[in-house]
Amino acid sequence: MRNSGYYSQFGGAFIPEILVSTFDELESAYLEARDDPSFWQEYVELMSTYSCRATPITRLDNLSDELGGANIYVKREDLNHTGAHKANNVMGQGLLTRRMGKKRVIAETGAGQHGVATATMAAKFGFDCTIYMGAHDVARQRPNVFWMEQMGATVVAVSDGSQTLKDAINEAFRDWVTNMDDTHYVLGTACGPHPFPEMVSWFQSIIGTEAREQMLERTGVLPKRVYACVGGGSNAMGLFSGFFDDDAVELIGVEAGGRGKGSGQHAARLAYDDATIGVAQGYKTFFLQNMDGQMQDTHSVSAGLDYVGVSPILSHLHETKRVRFEAATDEEVVAAMQRTVRREGLIPALESSHAFAQAFREAPEMSNEDNILINMSGRADKDIFTVADAVHDPKWREFIIDKAAAYRREMSNG
Amino acid sequence: MAEYATRLEESIRAARQKKDLLLMTHIVLGYPDFDSSARVVEDMVEAGVDLMELQIPFSEPMADGPVILKANAEALKSGATVERSFEMAEWLTQRFDIPFLFMTYYNILFCQGIDKFVSRCQSIGIQGCIVPDLPPAEGQDYLDAMRAARLAPVHIFTPNSTPQRMQFLDQNSEGFIYSVARKGVTGKETSFTDDLADYLSTCRENTSLPLAVGFGVKSREDIEFLTGKADIAVIGSETIRVLETEGVEGVRPFIDALVA
Numbered sequence: 001m002r003n004s005g006y007y008s009q010f011g012g013a014f015i016p017e018i019l020v021s022t023f024d025e026l027e028s029a030y031l032e033a034r035d036d037p038s039f040w041q042e043y044v045e046l047m048s049t050y051s052c053r054a055t056p057i058t059r060l061d062n063l064s065d066e067l068g069g070a071n072i073y074v075k076r077e078d079l080n081h082t083g084a085h086k087a088n089n090v091m092g093q094g095l096l097t098r099r100m101g102k103k104r105v106i107a108e109t110g111a112g113q114h115g116v117a118t119a120t121m122a123a124k125f126g127f128d129c130t131i132y133m134g135a136h137d138v139a140r141q142r143p144n145v146f147w148m149e150q151m152g153a154t155v156v157a158v159s160d161g162s163q164t165l166k167d168a169i170n171e172a173f174r175d176w177v178t179n180m181d182d183t184h185y186v187l188g189t190a191c192g193p194h195p196f197p198e199m200v201s202w203f204q205s206i207i208g209t210e211a212r213e214q215m216l217e218r219t220g221v222l223p224k225r226v227y228a229c230v231g232g233g234s235n236a237m238g239l240f241s242g243f244f245d246d247d248a249v250e251l252i253g254v255e256a257g258g259r260g261k262g263s264g265q266h267a268a269r270l271a272y273d274d275a276t277i278g279v280a281q282g283y284k285t286f287f288l289q290n291m292d293g294q295m296q297d298t299h300s301v302s303a304g305l306d307y308v309g310v311s312p313i314l315s316h317l318h319e320t321k322r323v324r325f326e327a328a329t330d331e332e333v334v335a336a337m338q339r340t341v342r343r344e345g346l347i348p349a350l351e352s353s354h355a356f357a358q359a360f361r362e363a364p365e366m367s368n369e370d371n372i373l374i375n376m377s378g379r380a381d382k383d384i385f386t387v388a389d390a391v392h393d394p395k396w397r398e399f400i401i402d403k404a405a406a407y408r409r410e411m412s413n414g
Numbered sequence: 415m416a417e418y419a420t421r422l423e424e425s426i427r428a429a430r431q432k433k434d435l436l437l438m439t440h441i442v443l444g445y446p447d448f449d450s451s452a453r454v455v456e457d458m459v460e461a462g463v464d465l466m467e468l469q470i471p472f473s474e475p476m477a478d479g480p481v482i483l484k485a486n487a488e489a490l491k492s493g494a495t496v497e498r499s500f501e502m503a504e505w506l507t508q509r510f511d512i513p514f515l516f517m518t519y520y521n522i523l524f525c526q527g528i529d530k531f532v533s534r535c536q537s538i539g540i541q542g543c544i545v546p547d548l549p550p551a552e553g554q555d556y557l558d559a560m561r562a563a564r565l566a567p568v569h570i571f572t573p574n575s576t577p578q579r580m581q582f583l584d585q586n587s588e589g590f591i592y593s594v595a596r597k598g599v600t601g602k603e604t605s606f607t608d609d610l611a612d613y614l615s616t617c618r619e620n621t622s623l624p625l626a627v628g629f630g631v632k633s634r635e636d637i638e639f640l641t642g643k644a645d646i647a648v649i650g651s652e653t654i655r656v657l658e659t660e661g662v663e664g665v666r667p668f669i670d671a672l673v674a
Contacts, residue, residue: 014520014547016477017570018597020579160483161473173476178598180574279521280474282547292496293525294473
């Protein structure tokens with residue numbers, strides 16, 4: 001009996017019968033690729049010529065001084081093509097899709113980063129591409145939708161349920177159960193049925209492998225603490241996996257605290273105690289659900305962390321206490337982002353800014369002999385509308401009003 | 415297959431002595447509300463429906479298409495809970511003399527506790543369960559509990575299932591096998607062709623349990639096609655579509671036309 005893909009009690013493959021053979025095929029293709037050293041070589045080659053690997057680490061000189069305490073380093077996943085770590089997973093799965101001889105890819109997306117990355121990969125590899133995105137996210141991430149469509153992807157706004165990431169995942173599965181013969185589902189995070197959590201973590205492990213070497217080379221020692229934001233958990237799994245064997249390195253996952261503990265409006269599955277163990281979207285993990293097992297609405301200023309579940313591997317690492325989970329509220333996140341933009345000229349995505357917020361909170365308590373590392377999983381260009389609102393920028397507002405008026409004039413003049 | 419026949423299998427076999435093809439319908443408990451669900455069941459039983467699937471609504475019905483998806487969401491919005499679903503199911507099993515099954519997703523069982531869920535099914539007269547996101551490899555606790563309670567865990571054959579897989583599913587099933595007529599989710603078009611006939615005969619060869627066929631069955635012609643090839647025709651989304659467009663009153667004429 002096939003019952004693999006468990007991390008203590010978490011994970012599994014709770015899939016509809018129609019997909020059983022598709023998952024068997026995917027698992028075999030993945031395991032063959034893993035066993036084939038030329039596959040990883042091809043992957044690294046692709047990422048260094050098409051994206052920007054190895055991405056550098058940057059020391060935050062000004063903020064390290066200003067905050068006092070630990071020296072703060074940042075792993076620059078924002079420098080990937082398409083602006084986030086999502087590219088790592090997507091290009092890897094693209095190579096796998098080609099290996100399996102499939103011609104079409106589908107994906108879910110929350111913030112839109114994974115959707116853009118998938119559309120990019122599809123354009124490069126010549127695949128047909130459909131992206132499922134919650135209607136709520138389509139509304140708040142128009143720039144990403146624009147680029148996906150420019151790259152030839154069909155973007156489907158999902159208006160079921162809470163109209164966010166989980167609903168997009170359900171809809172992508174509904175597509176896949178119909179079209180599995182020629183279609184690969186490029187799941188964007190380290191969640192979902194086995195082998196996705198393991199496979200996505202494997203592609204993302206390129207972050208941690210590079211970062212560990214770079215920190216040693218740069219500072220001569222391993223970082224004391226390593227921070228990553230956690231939505232589904234793929235950027236965290238990617239960075240953390242470089243340090244799993246280094247017991248002295250503390251790993252900190254930072255979830256979306258939204259409007260705070262006890263508000264009921266957040267997406268902190270592990271840091272707060274509102275989540276319970278359940279099974280949905282094909283896997284077992286901690287979910288924000290009610291007593292009956294119905295999924296609850298979540299909230300975060302960042303579309304990419306606004307998710308009811310979390311990687312089963314991270315649930316396991318939470319239970320074994322290998323990873324410490326914290327949450328940062330919307331307010332703290334926007335402040336941390338503004339501070340980083342202003343003092344360092346880096347523009348972390350709202351998702352990544354959760355990790356910055358927590359690191360800024362802890363750095364001053366540490367010694368100036370200590371180094372810490374933050375994963376800057378993506379850049380914030382896509383967040384410009386949300387950020388402009390959050391910082392109440394009057395000039396931005398004026399610009400949009402003028403732009404709208406100009407469009408309106410154009411339309412009424414035919 | 416186990417060495418005993420479940421009550422569900424026995425009643426299906428008994429009903430088949432009198433009828434060439436049985437009819438199973440599907441409703442979502444609490445859609446559009448619990449009173450309407452009760453009236454729909456009453457109309458269906460009077461119209462001659464032989465068995466029924468009662469879906470306990472879930473917020474993430476991954477294997478369902480738009481019609482049932484929406485019914486799940488609306489039932490939850492109007493306050494459906496697992497407790498009310500159980501109460502309603504008990505009321506139905508006491509009132510109507512046909513077998514009732516639960517259809518729901520695994521999280522509903524998991525959050526209740528599997529043993530508790532199964533023993534509650536047994537005590538209220540539910541005869542079997544269909545849990546589309548629980549393959550046997552993940553469901554040993556469920557299978558053990560169902561067997562101990564002599565209830566029927568129903569599994570699904572699909573056009574992607576190999577004969578070996580069908581045999582494996584058969585070994586883990588009781589009551590009947592639910593064979594889906596095509597890929598995809600519930601409630602889309604299915605073409606009733608020779609390919610389907612071939613697939614059904616493969617299904618037939620790989621189980622000795624009664625065979626139900628669902629996904630896209632919605633007309634008198636579909637029913638005629640299935641007669642002689644299966645034991646049970648399942649009308650799922652179409653009943654809910656009728657309920658959605660014509661209200662409770664539309665259900666009886668729809669079923670009457672199918673079985674006329």
